[in-house]
Amino acid sequence: MEKITELPSLYNHLEKMSVMELVSNINKEDQKVAVAIQRVLPQIAKVVEMIELKLREGGRMFYLGAGSGGRLSVLDKVELPNTYGIEHGIFNCLLAGGEERLLEVLEAMEDSEEDAVRQLDLFEVSGSDFVLGISASGTTPYVLAGMKRCRELGIPCGCLVNNLDSPIAANCDYPIELILGPEFVTGSTRMKCGTAQKMIFDMISTSVLIRLGKVEDNKMVNVRLINNKVVDRSVRMLMEEAGLTDYEEAKQLILKYQNVRKALDYLKTIK
Structure with a gap:
């Protein structure tokens, strides 16, 4: 396989560029990301459909990654319970070196095949769940070992990689092969690849x-009341959805029922 992620940058002598040249050229590269993602939307849709199916059946979703991609998956996971009111443990991350050591940047653990197998077994990941492996290169030993373990145990798995015909893609059921070209700084996959992973x-x-x-119309009706800003947003959502005009009345309902969805359900029972 050709490691496109390791090809030389299209830009030379970065150290001689002005600040405006640097930010303009990085922006030029970043603009390629959304266009590239558009080409793999059918593959992304298949992954979404499989995750939805598994969660409807009571299963769980697991990101499995290392380096920048693994850390970005943790960011996604931690925001979901508050934003959508889901229980902890529905979306999960298996990170090389352990999620609890996220800030230590244990890049050497990317090479640990045993750690991937250990973590899958520790969380008792099974055929009821779905695992998405994350590796810009498509060759990260930790992720590759995880995909192989999923295959052995009959666990449905997909991957997000940035090279074609990688061993990780060959060992999963739902590969997303997103080709972005060389990075602005040669080999620095925290840049375009990281941006694409987050998106x-x-x-x-x-x-x-x-x-x-977990969303009604276009509103986060299950958002948790984590601060005053969210309380105010929830009150205004309830007023709009239920046709209420008294802010304090709506706020009391929000505080009592703890989210818009439950407050709306209550209002339906008294109509």
Whole structure:
């Protein structure tokens, strides 16, 4: 396989560029990301459909990754319970070196095949779940070992990689092969590849949770009341959805029922 992610940058002598040249050229490269993602939307849709199916059946979703991609998956996972009111443990991350050591940047653990197998076994991942492997190169030993373990155990799995014909893609059921070309800084896959990973994680988790009824119209009706800003947003959502005109009345309902969805359900019972 050709490692496109390791090809030389299209730009030379970066150290001689002005600040405006640097930010303009990075922006030029970033603009390629959304166009490239558009080409793999059918593959992303298949992953979304499989995750939705598994969650409807009571299963779980697992990101499995290392390096920048693995850390970005943790960011996606931690925001979902508050944003959509889902229980912890529905979306999960298996990170090389362990999620609890996220800030230690244990890049050497990318090479640990045993750690991937250990973590899959520790979380008792099974055929009821779905695993998405994340590796820009498509060769990360930790992720590859995880995909092979999923195959052995009959666990449905997909991957997000940035090279064609990689061993990781060959060992999963639903590959997403997103080709972005060389990075601005040669080999620095925290740049375009990282941007694409974040966009696709957002796309997958948001689509799945909309499909599972966690959004009504275009509103986060299950958002948790984590701060005053969210309380105010929820009150205004309730007023709009239920046709209420008294802010304090709506706020009392929100505080009592703890989210817009439950407050709306209550209002339906008294009509």
